Amino acid sequence: MNQGEMAGNARRRPKGDKRHRTRAALLAAAREIIAEKGYERTTMEDVARRAGMTSGAIYGNFRNRDELFIALSETYWAPIAPVFAPGSSFAGKMRALAEATIAALPERRLAAVGFLTGRAYALTHAEMQARVKEVTARDYDAGAEWVRAIAEEEELPMPPELLVRVAHALAEGLTLQRLLTPELVPDEVFYAAFAMLAVERS
CATH class of the missing domain: 1.10.10.60 (Homeodomain-like)
Structure with missing residues (x-):
């Protein structure tokens, strides 16, 4: 050329x-x-x-700067999107979510300082905290819709709106602890934690 x-x-x-x-x-x-x-x-x-x-x-x-931070979070700390085989069980889907969370760790490591210092800033700045709440609520709504699309209600251990919040807290906590103390949070911990979410309601 x-x-x-x-x-x-x-x-x-x-x-x-x-x-x-x-x-x-x-x-x-x-x-x-x-x-x-x-x-x-x-x-x-x-x-x-x-x-x-x-x-x-x-x-x-x-x-x-606050708008920049939100864009950074949406780009480098986006919600985890697992891939699973059609027709897989809910337990299989939760295993895929654990795998996707583990796969995201290298990218999360690069963004971790920004994520944590940005969250600390939001805790003391009401306008930023409100913006984080707005973005997180939107992601929770989308996550609950995703859960309804991939699973039958009777497969779930709790309602979709609650499940997505629990899964998010679990993924965030495991990710940050793995980055901080990798030898204490091996892959098996991720698999075991997400497997607990596949326990059906009695």
Whole structure:
């Protein structure tokens, strides 16, 4: 491909693609800086500089630091999405959820400092806490719908709305403890914990 063709392809690339790449670069830079300094000590200007962009570029993508944090969480700490064979039992689905949680650990490790320092910040800032609640409630609603779609009510140990909250707390707790003390929380602990969620109600 010659330079003229390359330039033509670049001109034809949709503007949305450039915006997506800019946003992705800013998020990657933010994740790096927060891992080094923590959430509270990271500024929007730090992130723009690390990404090699202007302050205008970051404020054009994120209204403020809180919005950037929510986007980081949604990108690098997204809800776990297990894959399982059609027709598998609910116990099999819970095993797949354990496997997916384990598979997410390397990505979670890269984002853990940002996740934890951001949560600590939210605990003392009401507006941020309200935003985290809003995003989490949305994810819980989607999770409950997913549970209804993959399992019969009689298979479940508890109602879907409760199950999704328990599974989330379980996955978060296991993930953070594994990152902190890996030798104390081997894969078997994940499998055993999620297997308990497959116990049917009597």
